[in-house]
Amino acid sequence: xxxxxxHQIQERTLSELKLYFRPKEFIEYCRACQYYNKIWTCPPYNxxxxxxxxxxxxxYIIGSKVYIDxxxxxxxxxxxxxxxxxxxxxxxIAARAALDAKLxxxxxxxxxxxxxxxxxxxxxxxxxxxxxxxxxxPENMHLSLESMxxxxxxxxxxxxxxxxxxxKESLPEYIILVSAIFSQEKLDIKxxxxxxxx
Ligand code: SF4
Numbered sequence: 001x002x003x004x005x006x007h008q009i010q011e012r013t014l015s016e017l018k019l020y021f022r023p024k025e026f027i028e029y030c031r032a033c034q035y036y037n038k039i040w041t042c043p044p045y046n047x048x049x050x051x052x053x054x055x056x057x058x059x060y061i062i063g064s065k066v067y068i069d070x071x072x073x074x075x076x077x078x079x080x081x082x083x084x085x086x087x088x089x090x091x092x093i094a095a096r097a098a099l100d101a102k103l104x105x106x107x108x109x110x111x112x113x114x115x116x117x118x119x120x121x122x123x124x125x126x127x128x129x130x131x132x133x134x135x136x137x138p139e140n141m142h143l144s145l146e147s148m149x150x151x152x153x154x155x156x157x158x159x160x161x162x163x164x165x166x167x168k169e170s171l172p173e174y175i176i177l178v179s180a181i182f183s184q185e186k187l188d189i190k191x192x193x194x195x196x197x198x
Contacts, residue, residue, distance in 0.1 A: 001094040003102075004070045007061040007196055009189045010159050017059040023049060023149025030147070031062065040128070040135045041121040042147050049148050056114060056182035060192055062103075063160035064118070064177040066095050084167035088175060095177055096122055102196045103179055104140055112184050117142045120178035145180055152178050 030036050030043045037044060068075070068091070075087055100117055107115035121127065125142045135141050146152045156164050156178050165172035181192065 001071060001090065001122050003066055003091075003095050003098045005099070005197075006065045006067070006093070006191060008065075008160055008162075009192055010061045010063075011186075012061065012159065012191060014056050014059050014060045017061075017150070017155075018053065020151045020155050021053070021149060022151055026141050026151065027145065037119050038127060038130055039118075040118050041141055041143050043149075045083075052056040052114065052140070052148075053182075056184055058183045058186055060187060060189065061155060061159050061181065062179040062181070062196065063156060063162055063163070063178075063191070064095065064179065064196070065162065066091055066177075067174045067175075068171045074100055084171055087171060088167040091175055092119075092177075093122065095175065099177055099179065099196065100194055104182075106181065106195050107142065113187075114136045114182040115142045116148070116180040118179045120147070131177070145178060147172045 018160055033040045033042070042142070068069060071091060075091075081189045096118060103117060112126065121141055123137050128134060128136055142185065153164050154178060156162050160176075162176050164176055164178075165174060181187070
């Protein structure tokens with residue numbers, strides 16, 4: 001499926017972003033999720049999340065919107081094109097595959113920066129955590145804002161100005177992937193934009 005993104009990037013300090021850090025509240029959603037304790041990028045963790053946050057000064061919030069109308073012709077080819085949740089999920093997976101590869105390339109220096117993908121790790125068909133074995137691609141493994149305990153719906157609305165939409169009686173107008181880069185130093189937003197766009 002051809003995915004066409006409309007990206008937006010906003011800079012905040014980590015101190016500003018920490019206003020949305022509510023791990024005690026969001027861990028309850030994670031506990032109710034099918035992926036809890038099944039994927040290495042999902043809770044519970046054997047490390048301190050606040051130690052990770054304290055390493056960085058700046059946060060770059062990346063909103064990547066995919067308008068459903070842009071994928072219209074491709075959607076009709078899907079076998080379950082009347083199943084709204086299945087169609088939304090197809091778009092989400094295709095969008096994640098395209099965006100994750102770009103973000104992964106940015107995360108070349110893990111001491112200086114940390115990339116957070118827009119959801120659970122999708123690198124392998126089955127995560128080795130299911131068998132309590134170590135991650136087999138640690139170089140491609142990244143946490144997400146939600147798995148760290150951030151309120152991503154509020155981040156999207158307050159910082160990006162975009163609501164996260166869900167399929168209900170009809171397909172949403174768009175889906176939005178909310179990713180992030182944490183960095184020790186100030187980055188040039190134009191460089192990030194270029195890296196994810198081309
Ligand atoms: S890279 Fe594979 S093994 Fe590692 S966290 Fe992701 S899915 Fe699991």
